[in-house]
Amino acid sequence: MSAPHLLPVRVYYEDTDFSGLVYHASYLRFLERGRTELLRAAGVDQSVLHAGGEGLFFAVRRMTIDWLVPARMDDVLAVETRTAEVRGASIVIAQRILRDAQVLLTADVRVAALAGGRPARLPDALRAILEGRG
Template identity: 70%
Template sequence: MSDVKDPGAGLAGYFRDDVHILPIRVYYEDTDFSGIVYHANYLRFMERGRTDSLRLAGVGQSELHADGKGIFFAVRRMTIEYFKPAVMDDLLHVETHTREVRGASLIIDQKIRRGDEVLVTGEVRVAAIAGDRPARIPDHLRDILMGKKLVGA
């Protein structure tokens, strides 16, 4: 029997300073017919990085949404550069860093690495929305997003 009280402990990655790092193993299902990671799957890896960054910082998506009455984050724009491919069984690290928080939006920089190699970079502009309209990001959430109050750091 394990001494771990939370069976999900460690699944959300970790913080190094204000950068969230999420380890991801590449599985067969992530690859295309040639054995390399299908390009759209990097988007999934980055989404997991952004979500687990919030989770580990103490902000659960379900609490933010508050049964449809809270704030939702929606990707407004994403710019991605692919440098090198990942292949099955690679251990990747998704790095997520909030660069800027504005009134109702934020800019997140992300990298996917294999060891010291940068495979993919992304810049993500995310909009905060409540009731189908842009919503100002509350100050306490702004502090968390900018790494000033990291629970998991």
């Protein structure tokens, strides 16, 4: 399991619904940014992976989300992201969205590694990074 990465996110008007609460689908964007920034902080450039010889990219396979407490316009949130499990061609990523110390949302995301539209084994170097060994 990797060390958690924290990404600060401010809630803007565009992220909310008519009530001033964050619209449920906006959380998906926050979570996606958290996963991207976890990789970036570990030195993994997804565009380089995709442009490389294998054309490797990631696609969400399954996502389980628990919305616990709503966020509101102008809140400053933290998206906490860490790898929970690394398998041959997939990664399970554990994520939380927090406001200060309060957990607003938890998510477990299984991401599949693909190349040419088919499952692809994660390269050893990438596996080591994701497992916190690289």
